[in-house]
Amino acid sequence: QLVESGGGLVQPGGSLSLSCAASGFTFSDPHMDWVRQAPGKGLEWVGRVRNKVNSYTTEYAASVKDRFTISRDDSKNSVYLQMNSLRTEDTAVYYCVKSRVGNVFDAWGRGTVVTVSS
Amino acid sequence: DIQMTQSPSAMSASVGDRVTITCRASQGISNSLAWFQQKPGKVPKPLIYAASTLQSGVPSRFSGSGSGTEFTLTISSLQPEDFATYYCLQYKSYPFTFGQGTKLEIK
Numbered sequence: 001q002l003v004e005s006g007g008g009l010v011q012p013g014g015s016l017s018l019s020c021a022a023s024g025f026t027f028s029d030p031h032m033d034w035v036r037q038a039p040g041k042g043l044e045w046v047g048r049v050r051n052k053v054n055s056y057t058t059e060y061a062a063s064v065k066d067r068f069t070i071s072r073d074d075s076k077n078s079v080y081l082q083m084n085s086l087r088t089e090d091t092a093v094y095y096c097v098k099s100r101v102g103n104v105f106d107a108w109g110r111g112t113v114v115t116v117s118s
Numbered sequence: 119d120i121q122m123t124q125s126p127s128a129m130s131a132s133v134g135d136r137v138t139i140t141c142r143a144s145q146g147i148s149n150s151l152a153w154f155q156q157k158p159g160k161v162p163k164p165l166i167y168a169a170s171t172l173q174s175g176v177p178s179r180f181s182g183s184g185s186g187t188e189f190t191l192t193i194s195s196l197q198p199e200d201f202a203t204y205y206c207l208q209y210k211s212y213p214f215t216f217g218q219g220t221k222l223e224i225k
Contacts, residue, residue, distance in 0.1 A: 033214075035162075043154070043162065043205055045214040059212045062119075095161065104152050104209050106173060108161045 002096045007112030010086055014116070018081040020096030020109055027077040028052055030100045034070060034081050035108075036092035046070075046094070049079060064090075086116045120144050120208050124217035130225040131196055139191045139220045141206035146186045150210035153182055153191045156219075157202045165204075166191065198224075 006018040020032070031054070034046040047060040049070045058070050069082040079096060096109040121144035131137050141151065149169035154162040164173045166182040169189055179194045193200055201224050206217040 042219045043156075043207075043216045045207075045216065048212075048214075061213045103173075104150075104167050105154070105162075105207065106164050106167070108164075110161055 002098065002107060002109035004094065004096050004109045004112035007094065007114045009115045009117065011118050012086060012088055012116055014086050015082070015084045016086060016114060018083070018094055018096075018112060018114070020079045020081075022077045022079070022096075022098070025098070025100075025107075028074040030098045032070075032072055032079040033097045033099060033105065034079075035095045035097050035105070036090075036114075037095070037111075038089070038092045041092075044092075046081070048099075083114070086114075088116050090114060091116045119213055120147060120211060120215055122206055122208055122215050122217040124204075124206060124220045126220060127218065128221040128223065130223045132225045133196050133198055135196045137193045137196055137222065139204055139222075141184075141189045141191070141217050143187045143189075143208055143210075147208045147210035149185050150208055151182075151184065151189050152207045152209065153180075154205045154207065155200075155202045156205065162205065196222075 001023045003021045010016050031050045033048045047070045049072050050057050067085045072079040093111040095111045097105045098107045123142045125140045151169045153166040156162040170182045181192045203219045203221045205219050
């Protein structure tokens, strides 16, 4: 199970931190991703943090690179998305997603809503 | 970046129909393709990965095929619960990219 939290209303230029708490599987094994969906739009991959075997390295979409940071704490079974310099176009539902070895995006959280507006 | 183009963008069909949705990649992605189903207001549901491997619990009426740049999702006999939007995803290279979606509606 994946449960996101931390969403809310923030002004343009502001910051917000999302968390995703995991349970029911060995958290240290899979890579963890964030995917977002703007209102009425399709799915957009935001970024990934790899597992410990892969040195917790990260990848990002160009639209969020240098503004968003993904991290994880395996001791807390959690993954995080730090969002800075937020723009109105970052308004979306943000999903936490896991990819177990040999699979991809095999489990999704329910999502948390981020609204960037003045 | 690899662009993923789904066709059609929308379609209507009847219960019992055989339906095929196509996803084309702008460059070869081997079999690094997944399919997802999303109903309005709901979380995307994983259907298929590695182009043709069904996720656990997915009914066998769903199947996927393809390799390289062209892929298909087939529903062999549409059920009422299958009316939804379907997305493909390439995970061959970063950034991962989704298709724009195919909305499947009841005729």
